Amino acid sequence: MTAIPLRHAVIEVADAKISFGAVKALDGVTLRILPGECVGLVGHNGAGKSTIVNVINGGLSPHQGTIACAGEPMQRYGIAAARANGVRCVFQELSLCPNLTVIENTRVMHRTLTGWGWRRRAARIIGDKLDEIFPGHGIDPTGVVSDLSIAERQMVEIATAFSQVAQPVKLVILDEPTSSLDASLATQLLDYVRRFVEAGGSVIFISHILGEILSTSDRIVVMKDGKVVAERPAGKFDEHSLVAAMGSVVKGRHQEKRINDTAGLTPLLSQPSRRGKGLAFEAFAGEIIGLAGLGGHGQTDTLIDLYLARTGSWLRGRDAEVAFVAGDRALNGVFPLWSILKNLTIADLAGLSRRGLVSEPAEANLGQAWKQRIEIRTQDLGNPILSLSGGNQQKVLFARALATPAPAVLMDDPMRGVDIGTKQEVYAILRAEADKGRTFVWYSTEMDEICLCDRVYVFNNGVIVAELKGDSVTEKNVLAASFIGAAA
Amino acid sequence: MKKVLSSDTIRLLIPALSLTILLISVFYLQPRAMSYVGLNLLFNLAVPIALATIAQMLIMTVNDLDLSMGTFVSFVACVAATFLQATPVIGVLILAAAIATYAALGVLIHMRNLPSIVVTLGMSFIWGGLAVLILPAPGGEAPAWVRAVMISRPPFMPMAIIACIIIAVVSHFIIMRSSFGVILRGVGGNARSVERAGWSILGVRAATYALAAFFAILAGISLVGLTTSADANIALRYTLLSIAGVILGGGEFTGGRVSPIGAVIGALTLTLAGSFLSFLRISPDWQIGAQGAILIVVLGLRLLLNRLENRGKRS
Numbered sequence A: 001m002t003a004i005p006l007r008h009a010v011i012e013v014a015d016a017k018i019s020f021g022a023v024k025a026l027d028g029v030t031l032r033i034l035p036g037e038c039v040g041l042v043g044h045n046g047a048g049k050s051t052i053v054n055v056i057n058g059g060l061s062p063h064q065g066t067i068a069c070a071g072e073p074m075q076r077y078g079i080a081a082a083r084a085n086g087v088r089c090v091f092q093e094l095s096l097c098p099n100l101t102v103i104e105n106t107r108v109m110h111r112t113l114t115g116w117g118w119r120r121r122a123a124r125i126i127g128d129k130l131d132e133i134f135p136g137h138g139i140d141p142t143g144v145v146s147d148l149s150i151a152e153r154q155m156v157e158i159a160t161a162f163s164q165v166a167q168p169v170k171l172v173i174l175d176e177p178t179s180s181l182d183a184s185l186a187t188q189l190l191d192y193v194r195r196f197v198e199a200g201g202s203v204i205f206i207s208h209i210l211g212e213i214l215s216t217s218d219r220i221v222v223m224k225d226g227k228v229v230a231e232r233p234a235g236k237f238d239e240h241s242l243v244a245a246m247g248s249v250v251k252g253r254h255q256e257k258r259i260n261d262t263a264g265l266t267p268l269l270s271q272p273s274r275r276g277k278g279l280a281f282e283a284f285a286g287e288i289i290g291l292a293g294l295g296g297h298g299q300t301d302t303l304i305d306l307y308l309a310r311t312g313s314w315l316r317g318r319d320a321e322v323a324f325v326a327g328d329r330a331l332n333g334v335f336p337l338w339s340i341l342k343n344l345t346i347a348d349l350a351g352l353s354r355r356g357l358v359s360e361p362a363e364a365n366l367g368q369a370w371k372q373r374i375e376i377r378t379q380d381l382g383n384p385i386l387s388l389s390g391g392n393q394q395k396v397l398f399a400r401a402l403a404t405p406a407p408a409v410l411m412d413d414p415m416r417g418v419d420i421g422t423k424q425e426v427y428a429i430l431r432a433e434a435d436k437g438r439t440f441v442w443y444s445t446e447m448d449e450i451c452l453c454d455r456v457y458v459f460n461n462g463v464i465v466a467e468l469k470g471d472s473v474t475e476k477n478v479l480a481a482s483f484i485g486a487a488a
Numbered sequence B: 001m002k003k004v005l006s007s008d009t010i011r012l013l014i015p016a017l018s019l020t021i022l023l024i025s026v027f028y029l030q031p032r033a034m035s036y037v038g039l040n041l042l043f044n045l046a047v048p049i050a051l052a053t054i055a056q057m058l059i060m061t062v063n064d065l066d067l068s069m070g071t072f073v074s075f076v077a078c079v080a081a082t083f084l085q086a087t088p089v090i091g092v093l094i095l096a097a098a099i100a101t102y103a104a105l106g107v108l109i110h111m112r113n114l115p116s117i118v119v120t121l122g123m124s125f126i127w128g129g130l131a132v133l134i135l136p137a138p139g140g141e142a143p144a145w146v147r148a149v150m151i152s153r154p155p156f157m158p159m160a161i162i163a164c165i166i167i168a169v170v171s172h173f174i175i176m177r178s179s180f181g182v183i184l185r186g187v188g189g190n191a192r193s194v195e196r197a198g199w200s201i202l203g204v205r206a207a208t209y210a211l212a213a214f215f216a217i218l219a220g221i222s223l224v225g226l227t228t229s230a231d232a233n234i235a236l237r238y239t240l241l242s243i244a245g246v247i248l249g250g251g252e253f254t255g256g257r258v259s260p261i262g263a264v265i266g267a268l269t270l271t272l273a274g275s276f277l278s279f280l281r282i283s284p285d286w287q288i289g290a291q292g293a294i295l296i297v298v299l300g301l302r303l304l305l306n307r308l309e310n311r312g313k314r315s
Helices: A049-056 A079-084 A102-109 A119-134 A150-162 A185-197 A210-216 A239-246 A301-310 A338-353 A358-375 A390-400 A420-435 A475-487 B005-028 B036-043 B046-061 B069-081 B088-111 B114-134 B145-151 B159-177 B179-196 B201-227 B238-248 B259-281 B282-312
Strands: A011-020 A023-033 A037-041 A063-069 A070-076 A087-088 A170-176 A202-207 A217-226 A227-233 A269-271 A281-283 A288-292 A324-325 A408-412 A438-445 A457-461 A461-471
Touching: A011 A049, A011 A420, A023 A049, A023 A063, A023 A150, A023 A438, A037 A049, A037 A185, A037 A210, A049 A087, A049 A170, A049 A202, A079 A087, A079 A288, A079 B179, A102 A119, A102 A150, A102 A408, A102 B179, A119 A150, A119 A185, A150 A170, A185 A202, A185 A210, A185 B088, A202 A210, A210 A239, A217 A239, A217 B005, A227 A239, A239 A475, A269 A301, A269 B145, A281 A390, A281 B282, A288 A420, A288 A475, A301 A408, A301 B036, A324 A390, A338 A358, A338 A390, A338 A475, A358 A390, A358 A420, A390 A420, A390 B114, A420 A438, A457 A475, A461 A475, B005 B069, B005 B282, B036 B159, B036 B259, B046 B069, B046 B159, B046 B179, B046 B238, B046 B259, B069 B088, B069 B114, B069 B238, B088 B201, B114 B238, B159 B179, B159 B201, B238 B259
Parallel strands: A037 A202, A037 A217, A087 A170, A170 A202, A288 A438, A288 A457, A324 A408, A408 A438
Antiparallel strands: A011 A023, A011 A063, A063 A070, A217 A227, A269 A281, A457 A461
């Protein structure tokens, strides 16, 4: 027993492992957060930042590893235990109840606000905190959240997390808190974070704006592929060394890339620069174009705009100009009650029909042809689609798009949760189809896939900030463009 | 910039206006209705409908829908006219078991992630069957105390109006003002964030369903107090009436946006619409259709107002 008040970690996660199916989201992460420090957490898509945040706030329990609060190991750690230990979290996506007022949302977050006069107390708590963090905010605590702007909602959420009702606030996790705040509000927040930390609180700060991370954090933890790959005091990093730490060791594998001479050709698909900023989008026949950058920075919107601009007409022609491969299979990919064959042929029923009736032999032939070509592992195409593994379902979705005569295929991160073997097969099919003249526009959150593309557009905050061609499509360049571009 | 009217006030404006217009038309057609007895007769049947509407509104607050409301109220009416009158202890036990069943339904719907419409539709046959078992033929007798409350004549204001005001105030306090009501509406608005704040959604759902059953039981008992006897099919119309009442009163099917005062006003409007059509001497064959037309007009007005409000927000 030590009588000396050692500075115990506010929270200590040791060797946490979590896997979702075959994907290792966390692969033995150890993280100690001491009182009075701001820890910056950076990493690219899927590095495991959100997963470790969910472990710390109690939303996920690690399959392996231990969690200790203030030096005491916790046996059963959940949301309630996390909150009891003073852990608060501001999530990346806004998570207030839009139908309630600001005061009522404060009540939802703080259990102990109850009994007579809770409204008055809540109004005082949230009002004072808002004044403290964002002086001159102009938010009315009795107003309904759905009437507030996105930035105001974010401010309310941040203030709610920092406000103290019963248990002291020891650790606040800020997951991309500045993404919807303008520069002056972001500065107010970062100043407050420093004051909070100097008063003995702790903050985990996640941001893709490296300048903020470097100026606000005491210590920076870099994650990649579910592991902590670097951990140093903030002063030992600069933007370039951070980007370098996020990337992997350069792989020996090198692939032949074509640089098509596109000068003078008419693009197959094109779109002017989004919101009048950044670069314009163009795609030529036979290209594989990657859309890179951090998740949710406008890639999916671009794909949907491209698709709707060419199919959104009621009087659409018989031959589709573009086909779409959805990323979220369950949500907008498969028809779960239909057979494999019906799922495969749905996109090209017009081509299989004679006088308004689908020709069954033609449908069966098409199915057989694609079954052999992409090796769908099933005895009978009449089996329900859900009898296939996830990877094989995804192959069917690819076949659905490729079976159409559409010259361009849009893909919205279609390889999520697909095993590596299937991926290799699909990559080969894509390359073969591209050689025949088809165009692919491919949004992917995986760096390996982006590096397969002929040309890559890097997105940041909804606009295209960089275009990389041929051999310059490397992990280092993509990371540099998606992180450093944000500061510009 | 300060807004003149909050969005909640605007939400209440349409139901209040439509009730006023209907009331004025009724008084114009039949001036004798403008009396103590007249008002009591006009709004008598609104009391059970208002209670059932509040019950339905509670279920809708957590983004569910109860299609068994009508049969459940009928079942309660049958219990009230038989067991509650003859052997009060057994009657109370049966009603307590009914509340527990509702709470269990809430748990089941949440745990198995079932659509509430399917579960309650199934339950409606069970409640209906139980009601027929208790009272195979119309009959029974209302407990004396219920009857006494329902026909009492307080000074100045008829019982029906007082009861509706009490229902509105009590449910407004529970749902809109109390700290429990905040969590309840929070579940409708964004269940994920309520869960992340450390609340048990399961518990909230169960409590909501139990509370809804409590209001529905009050509806059944008050209905028996008015009709003096019961019948297994006495309140079948309540399922749709209660849903229409909530929507008419400014509530929405999803998103936890509800208004208890609006719901009571909605129930009053629906009751009054029936009387209004009788005063117009519209044949009963056309009344249902005409009632539907009134509903469409009021809801159309609300859509218009919503659109105006959204346009104001965007500019």
